[in-house]
Amino acid sequence: MHCNPRLRQFSGQLTLTTPPCLSRADAIDDTNRSEAIAVLSGLCDRFPRNRTIRRLVLTVASGEVFRKRLTTYVVDGLNKGIPSLFSDLKSLLADEEKRGAVLAVLEGMRASVEGGSTIDGDGDGDPAGEEAPTTYLWLLYLLAQTYLHLGNFAASQSTMSTALAHTPVLPELWMVQARLHKRTGDVLLAEDAMGRARALDGQDRFLNGKHVKYLLRADEIEQAEAVAGLFTRKDAPSALQDLTDMQCTWFLLEEAKAFERKGDRGMALKRYNTLERVFAEIREDEFDFHAYSMRKFTLRAYVK
């Protein structure tokens, strides 16, 4: 639970809202639920800009209260265009009742927008009563990710198609499309989609890394090294050497698996051995670090 210090201090005073209690959903049951929500609402008023408390309410609430709070939370997130909204709400999907509620709320919003109104149906903001295109797009993005997480690939794909037709130049959309292809087993299409995402932002290191990984999954080893080389040190003998020096274990592992799939067990074994050397190197470095710590009298880590 990510608390800012003020919240932790304040909440320590209230029996129901001590962090261990709130962060454990099983500590809240129907007996103390409304009390917990009341306390959290009080905290919301006290700290109006704190998103954590409002998100915590969603974990704690259920039924109609949950729906209402969820709608407010999602509307706020979509209006702001928060790309990580899905990651935020993902944990709610574990609960069957909340899963149904989330889908119902999101589909309701979608129907509302596609019917010409705003997502919360009250037609404010725009003089024509329509929803902003950005909000609609982020809604589709959220919906596609939700379906993908729940394994409903058909619904996810249809939502993605709508979203991509709406705005083909958003890298996040292509990333979800790539992930969708990956989950349905289309490694080549996945690589292609992730490549399109990367092309939309050449300076994004994360997209570069993702594309490299998808290339390796598609067994395109040379191309993967070339793409990775866009972000490695230019004075290193090779992209691979730099990645090894930087102890980039995921790359070495993925490459090894790609070589194995291609039948080149020698190169795969070589990569595994490189990985072993990386770990040996970490151990050696740490060994040297003990002497350094002694010299600098930084001894706290050694004392229990």
Place this chain on the structure above:
Amino acid sequence: MIRSNDVLRRHPAFLSAARGAISILLSLHEAPYTPPSSSASSAEGTEGLSEEERRKAEKKAKKAEAKAKAAAAAANGSKEDEAAVKEKEDEDPTGEKAWMTRSPLEDAKPWLTHLEALGPDVPEAQELIARVALKQSESPPNTVRAGVCPELIESPVGKQSNT
């Protein structure tokens, strides 16, 4: 902080690498390996190549490597570059040294040492140690498959392993 080294090799990356490496080494022990065809002269499989032929092929490859290095050095010109390139020289560009091993199970020993140090509460490590131990206890190789009673095998499979 001293304890961090004890758990260092519990990292999933290390366990994945150990699993991959040991699988490959076990498969090399099982049956001769033919790498996917490539243009390099020494890339033919070990079957059919006698000791002498293999040594010749290795020599050839070494000569080609030295030639390429000389050419690169001439092209570079600067001494610093040479030193740097030498340091990071790739001794095994096609992965041959890795798979052309005479004793795959011996090669697995370094991995096993680390896995054993992880202790009994890491099941994946124990599984890998067990697999190699079972393979080593099979004698001769390829005649006893796990779970098959020796009496039921009509004739020993006379394949030679890489060892």
